[in-house]
Amino acid sequence: MALTRLCSIDEAPAPGKGAHFDAGPEPGIALFNVDGEYYAIEDNCPHMHAPLHDAICARGVVTCMWHGWQFELKTGVSLMSDRITVKTYPVTVENGEVCIDL
Numbered sequence: 001m002a003l004t005r006l007c008s009i010d011e012a013p014a015p016g017k018g019a020h021f022d023a024g025p026e027p028g029i030a031l032f033n034v035d036g037e038y039y040a041i042e043d044n045c046p047h048m049h050a051p052l053h054d055a056i057c058a059r060g061v062v063t064c065m066w067h068g069w070q071f072e073l074k075t076g077v078s079l080m081s082d083r084i085t086v087k088t089y090p091v092t093v094e095n096g097e098v099c100i101d102l
Helices: none
Strands: 003-008 018-021 029-034 037-042 056-058 061-063 070-072 091-094 097-101
Touching: 003 018, 003 029, 029 097, 037 091
Parallel strands: none
Antiparallel strands: 003 097, 018 029, 029 037, 056 061, 061 070, 091 097
8 A cells, every 4th residue: 555645634624624635636635534533535526526625524424515415425425326426545644644545
């Protein structure tokens, strides 16, 4: 497993928030903090290509700000249809660094 550093814990988003990182394939990575646990998904809603790092994050689900599409952070699966997904990336926190497996 080759890990890619996203940020330090101090630079990570606050609980309930997301942040964009230029890592991996375009359009980058959206990192979310859910009560101190981190989740990484592709930063792109498949509906109209809105950035997901600005999404509302509640109970492990992100809601796209443009049209309300919702995705589970753990699986990337849409609550609208299990055929609609966003890519997820395993997150590891080591030595104060947040890393993902691309």
